[in-house]
Amino acid sequence: MATMFAFAESRNGALRKGALEAVTAARQAADATGGGEVHALVAGAPGIETVAETLGRHGADLVLVVAHEGFGRYNPEAVAATVAARISAGGYRAAFFAASAEGRDLAPRVAGALGVAMAADLTGFEIGADTVTVRHPVYTGKVVATLELTGTPAVLSLRPGAVPAAETPRTLKVEAMAPVGDPTASRVVTTDLSPRGAAKLDLGEARIIVAGGRGLKAAEHFSLVEDLAGAFGQAAVGATRAVTDDGWRDPADQIGQTGRIVSPDLYVAVGISGAIQHLAGMRTSRVIVAINRDKDAPIFKIADYGIVGDLFEVVPRLTEAVRQAQGQ
């Protein structure tokens, strides 16, 4: 029986999807060792305590609430110091983080402060008696590594979606915890947090992604991709590096080795030839559809379904058919 720690990421007072995934993973890990406790820590501005109940529903036995005015925006130094202090006092077997932008920043700070090893961006894990065995895609996803971590606690960050959030309600205790050090005295200060593209669905959170490449020929033709995404409903729009480099799309939309790594339920590649760097960012999608003029394009080798043809003819037809299928 071992106790597990989970960091519950929040933004603007609301939990992120990764928080629920980290708590769910910690619950699974605790259960695998015979049913230990899960302690989740959430930091935010006063009022953040309202999220505790949701963490309890996802398997936390204890929620540590660190509420402070200095935690209204991400405060990496003070959060890392607080989390590290709690982990070193708590006797945890493992500490779980989301491998989100914030989690990938925070977890190595915590491991560094604790002087322990960590494994990042994991797609699977197994807690043994003396070791933790983890799986992690390496070489831009072309190879999968099984790694072994010794030492306690094991600091782990989980690739988004690797452990889907699940509800396993517990009898929840909530404790207030004081920050370690003065959060208003951090050297690194987040001075602004701005949403990008108001209501735009994020690539990491979308069930469906429609992505466009050079085959679209010009920035304005991305409206075809947007229309198709609109027909699907809860869909986000992505792009290849060639396209973001040319300024057709925001760099944040880039999917691939050096951009976002996504794993949606359905990925539709429009006018994308399938350079290895792009495939590295989307090859783990559940269902892949490709539309391309060149029947020899590498994208067709990994696509579940392909249509060879002129995207300017195929995509509008597909948009129309999807609208009908969705009953719009």
Add this chain to the structure above:
Amino acid sequence: MKIAVLIKRVPDTELRFSIGGDGKSLDQAGLKYDMSDFDGYAAEVALRLKEAAGAGEVVVIGLGPDGVPEILRKALSMGADRAVHLTAAEVPVDGMSVATALAADLVGQGYDLILFGRQATDTGHGTVGAMTAARLGLPCVTAISQLNISGGTGTARRELEGATETVSFPLPAVLTIDEGIARARIPSLKGIMAAKKKPIETRPAQLGPVRLTVKSLELPPERSGGRIVGEGPDAVPELVRLLREEAKAL
């Protein structure tokens, strides 16, 4: 301004990989090595800062086996002033072990900025920068996509899921560099010639204990893929049927 850039030598990921006989390393046959992509952006950022300031020094540091100096030489030909090779038979996959060695070499050297790539393109953990900062007790900002330095303070932008953060920090600091900030310049012939005369110091890496190790490597299962539903817009109804009935994706 004195800037250190940490550079990792990684296999070129364009190539096809196969697993070596030991089951836990790559088959070296046919592998080519290069500078990790993000480290190239970090080198570019350092060079631009030095150029904008009109003075300063850019030191590139690489840890690993015999092939490392060749990669450092590439950074020197981009314009870095000198290089340090921290020798190790291999680069541990344990970021903390590497961070221990880097911190031991960086401490007390008077760097204003210590730059890393956001993550290496081989092992992809993205932990060494923040861990090195923790060991050095320096402020750290990770995965930055924009940077301004003015006097003793910096401002950086970070891309989050669906949002952008602006972060301010004092120098000296450790930064890890994301995509979008700068593309690595192609070394000029003059730069390549000049690099031949630039010094590369060599000393053994003082690695920390290794507590994360590779147990095995596997190639991911090939996607079956390759199914062409049809040609042109007439194939659309069949695609939609398959998505709905077979893939259950609609």
